[in-house]
Amino acid sequence: MSDDWEQRWASGARTFYIAEIVRQASYALAAVQQALQLSRDPQGRSEAWPAVQSFLTATAIISKLLWPVRAERADRKSRWRRFRADRLRTELMVSDTSALRDRKVRDSADHFDERIDDLVRDQRIPQAWTDLADEELTQRAAPFRAIDADTGEVLAGHDRMALAPVVTELNAILQRCETIEPGSSSAPDVTMLLATLRWPPLPSLFAPTERSDEPVTARASIAATGPQTLEGLITLVIDQLFEHPDTNRTRRRKHR
Numbered sequence: 001m002s003d004d005w006e007q008r009w010a011s012g013a014r015t016f017y018i019a020e021i022v023r024q025a026s027y028a029l030a031a032v033q034q035a036l037q038l039s040r041d042p043q044g045r046s047e048a049w050p051a052v053q054s055f056l057t058a059t060a061i062i063s064k065l066l067w068p069v070r071a072e073r074a075d076r077k078s079r080w081r082r083f084r085a086d087r088l089r090t091e092l093m094v095s096d097t098s099a100l101r102d103r104k105v106r107d108s109a110d111h112f113d114e115r116i117d118d119l120v121r122d123q124r125i126p127q128a129w130t131d132l133a134d135e136e137l138t139q140r141a142a143p144f145r146a147i148d149a150d151t152g153e154v155l156a157g158h159d160r161m162a163l164a165p166v167v168t169e170l171n172a173i174l175q176r177c178e179t180i181e182p183g184s185s186s187a188p189d190v191t192m193l194l195a196t197l198r199w200p201p202l203p204s205l206f207a208p209t210e211r212s213d214e215p216v217t218a219r220a221s222i223a224a225t226g227p228q229t230l231e232g233l234i235t236l237v238i239d240q241l242f243e244h245p246d247t248n249r250t251r252r253r254k255h256r
Contacts, residue, residue, distance in 0.1 A: 003076075005083050015195035017088055018181045021062055022188040025170045025177075028058035032163060039149040052147050052154055053109065059166060060106045062173075066094055067101055092176045099165035108143070108157030115143035115157040 035051035038044035066089050068081035094100070108115055123140045143157045152163045178185040 005080070009084070009087055012195060013084075014087065014091075015181060015184075015191060017065060017084060018177050018184055019188045019192040019195060021065060021088070021092075022174060022177050022184050022191070024058040024061045025174050026185075026188065028055050028062070029167065029170055031055035031058065032167060035147050036149055036152075036163075039147045048147050049145055052145070056106045056109050056154070056156075059100060059170070060103070060110070062170075063100050063103060063106070066092075066098075067096075091180055092173055094169070094173065099162075099169050102161065104159040105154055105156045105161035108159045109145060112143065112145065112157065119143060 031051045031054040035048045035055060038048035038051060066085055068085050071078050071081040071085065088094070089096075119140050119142055124138070141158060144155065145157075146155045147153070148155060153160045154163060174185050181191060184191040
């Protein structure tokens with residue numbers, strides 16, 4: 001079976017990825033703003049990390065959409081990952097030097113258990129206070145997670161990530177998404193809903209169907225001036241509901 005991926009992408013598959021990137025970018029920007037506000041408040045600093053973690057999770061999802069993991073394999077799923085990632089990076093004009101590609105801090109936060117392992121497994125345990133003065137005693141730095149509002153960095157394990165380049169890239173991507181899919185940046189959930197109406201393609205209500213046992217065709221009958229697509233039909237119904245709300249309420253009362 002030949003892959004019609006170019007056609008799939010152009011006919012609506014792309015919209016799913018754009019809507020997801022918009023949602024995750026919006027989550028990330030809201031979370032980093034909350035994290036910075038809490039980190040500047042002496043009483044709210046302990047609550048800053050959950051917001052940072054949300055930021056890291058959202059940016060990690062975007063990063064994996066643009067640079068998928070396990071994409072080096074030769075199977076069909078991996079080839080699709082490479083295909084959609086190449087298309088997204090090209091259309092969103094994201095370079096391989098983007099700050100979104102650096103996963104060191106995200107990996108350290110996600111695998112914090114391993115950072116703790118490195119300390120407790122290999123740190124020599126002193127037997128007495130005098131052991132602390134032993135020149136051969138090396139004290140390993142303890143891993144930690146924090147946001148430094150003064151330098152604008154996130155710290156996880158022993159890694160640091162500057163926030164400004166990531167925030168700049170997220171805002172630029174949102175603008176490009178809006179150019180590609182108008183309305184997506186203001187209503188990503190609606191964009192995703194419309195995407196589900198367009199793709200995967202459903203049998204048209206208006207296309208003729210033919211029985212396998214005899215050449216009989218049947219299709220929905222609709223005026224030539226009526227909507228010829230499912231989306232057009234839905235739009236017509238919604239317009240009528242909002243155009244005549246009083247009439248619709250009267251009809252509902254009569255049916256009670």
